[in-house]
Amino acid sequence: MAEFDFDNSPEAGLKGSLRKDFFWGYATAAPQIEGAWNADGKGPSTWDILAHTPGRVIDASTADDATRSYDFFREDVKLMKSYGVNAYRFSLSWSRIIPLGGKDDPVNEAGIKFYSELIDELLAHDITPFVTLFHWDVPQALEDRYKSMLDAEKYVPDFVRYARVCFETFGGKVKHWITYNEPGVYALAGYAGGAHAPNRSSDREKYSEGDTSTEPWIVGHTQLLSHAQVYRMYKEEFAHTQHGTIGITLSGNWSAPYDATSPADIAAAQRALEFEIAWFADPVHGSGDYPASMRAQLGSRLPTFTDAEKQTVKGSSDFYGMNTYTAFFVRDKVPPGQPIPPEDHKGNLAWSDINSEGVSRGAESDTEWLRTSPWGFAKLLHWVWDRYRVPIYITENGTTAKGEHVPAPPAGDVLNDVHRIEFYRAYVGEVAKAVTEGIDIRSYFGWTLLDNWEWAKGYTDRFGVTWVDFESEEKKRYPKRSAAFNREFFEHLIAR
Ligand code: PNW
Secondary structure, three states: OOOOOHHHOOOHHHOOOEOOOOEEEEEOOHHHHOOOOOHHHOOOEHHHHHHOOOOOOOOOOOOOOOOOHHHHHHHHHHHHHHOOOOEEEEEOOHHHHOOOOOOOOOOOHHHHHHHHHHHHHHHHOOOEEEEEEEOOOOEHHHHHHHOHHHOHHHHHHHHHHHHHHHHHHHOOOOOEEEEEEOHHHHHHHHHHHOOOOOOOOOOOOOOOOOOOOOHHHHHHHHHHHHHHHHHHHHHHHHHHHHOOEEEEEEEOOEEEEOOOOOHHHHHHHHHHHHHHHHHHHHHHHOOOOOOHHHHHHHHHHOOOOOHHHHHHHOOOOOOEEEEOOOEEEEEEOOOOOOOOOOOOOOOOEEEEOEOOOOOEOOEEOOOOOOEEOHHHHHHHHHHHHHHHOOOEEEEEOOOOOOOOOOOOOOOHHHHOOHHHHHHHHHHHHHHHHHHHOOOOEEEEEEOOOOOOOOHHHOOOOOOOOEEEOOOOOOOOEEEOHHHHHHHHHHHHHEOO
8 A cells, every 4th residue: 555655746756767676675784683692603793892891882782682683584584575675785794604704714604504594585585685794893803813904914815715705605696795884984983983893092091002093094995905805806706607796885975065155165075075985985986096185184194005906906896885874064174284183084174064054964863973964965976976987886874863762662653753754755866866867876775674783872873664672582673654665665766
C-alpha cells in the first residue's frame, strides 16, 4: 500500500530518474552492530580495547553485544527485505577473520563461516552485498606489535594478505568491494583529536601518546599505499575470474564561504574541501598527489609519494565512494601572515552555523556537527563530478533525530521520525536531480539500518531507520517510518 503518494508530490517529476540497476539499501559497520566481540575465536580490535578502557566512551558502554547482529543476521536480512532494499553495505571484522591480523597469522574458520553465511543469506534474498574490508577496527595485536599504520612497511603486507584471504574466500560471490571506509576520519579522529581508537593525540591532558602534527598524515599515507596495493592485486589476480569492482570510500561534507562575496572566505571553503576530500581523492582520482594547499600548510610533515607510488595510487578506484552528511560555513581561523599551529589539521578554518547573511546551514539533528543541508549535498555532487569524473557510489548518508532516547516500547511519535524522513526526502531528491543533470550516480546507502554503537558516543546517537531496544536481551528492533518512506521513494525513483 502506497502511503506517500509520490505521483502527487514535489518529487513527481523525478519518477524513474535513477538507472534500472541502481543499488540502494543501508550501510553498517561490524564493530557497531555485530557484538560477539570475543566469540568463536575473534581477536580483540583496537575498538574493543578502547571500549574496555574507562573514560573513553561517553556513556561508558561497550560494543560487546551492540545490536547482536552476529546472532540475528538472518532476522536483519529479513528486515531489510521488508524495507525493499536491493543491496546491503557491511564491513568485515579483520580480527574475526585473522585474530592476530598479521600476514603469517592463522585464519579463523569460524569467522569465515559467519560471513559466508551472511553473504549466502543476502544472495538468497536477492540483496547484493557491498563489502568493506576496513571500517576502523584494527586487530589490537598489530597495534601492540608495531603501532599498526604508523609503520607502513610492516602494516601494508599484513593488510594485503587480509584482503587476499577475503578475495579468495568471498570473491566468488561478492562483486562490490570497498577497501577503506573514510581514511580521513579514521586518521583524524584516532591520531589528531584522539577520541577514536587508537586514542593518539598531542593532547596530553587526555592521551598519553601521539603527535597530532605528524601522525594523521602518516596514517593517511599508509591507508593510501595499502589501498592501492590491494586494488592492483585485485585487478591482476582476481578481477579476470571474479569480475567485481573495487574502490575506496571517502568522507566529505560540503564547505561554503561564510561570506560568499569575500575572496578570503571563498579560498577558505576551497581549502576546506581540499583538506577533507582532496587529501585522498586527488591522489586516487585526480593528479596522483596531495593538493597544493595541503603541501603549503603542512610542508614536510605531509609524506611524499615516489613516482612509482604515484603510479600505483593514481586511478586505483573503479568508482568514487562517497560518505556525506552535512555542510558548513567556513572562513580563516588564523589571519593571513600569522603562523598556523602545527596541530591544525583542517586547513586553518573557523566554522559557523549561519553565514554572513544569517542563513542557517540547516535544521538541527541530535548530533552536534550534523544538520540537514541538502543544498550543500547538491553542490558537493557537482564539485566531485567536475573534479574527478568517475561514477559515484553514495555509500553513506543519514541523520540522527532529537527525541529518540525513550524507554521501550517507543511511543508512536518516536517511530514516526519526521525529521529523518525530511532528511531523506531532501537528500535522495538531490541524488535524483543530480542524475538528471548528467552526474553518474549508481548507488545510495542510508546510514544506517539499525540504531547502533556510535563509536565513542556509545548508544547516545541513534542513526537507524530501525529503533533498537538496547535494554532487551534480544535487542528488539522496531521499524521507524523512514524505512517505509525510503522504500516507496526508491520504488518511485528507480526506472523499471
Ligand atoms: C561515519 N563528520 O563517520 C562512519 O562511517 C560511521 O561508522 C558513523 O557511524 C557515521 O558516519 C555517523 O557518525 C563520520 O564529522 C563521523 O563529518 C564524523 C563525520 C563524518 C562521518
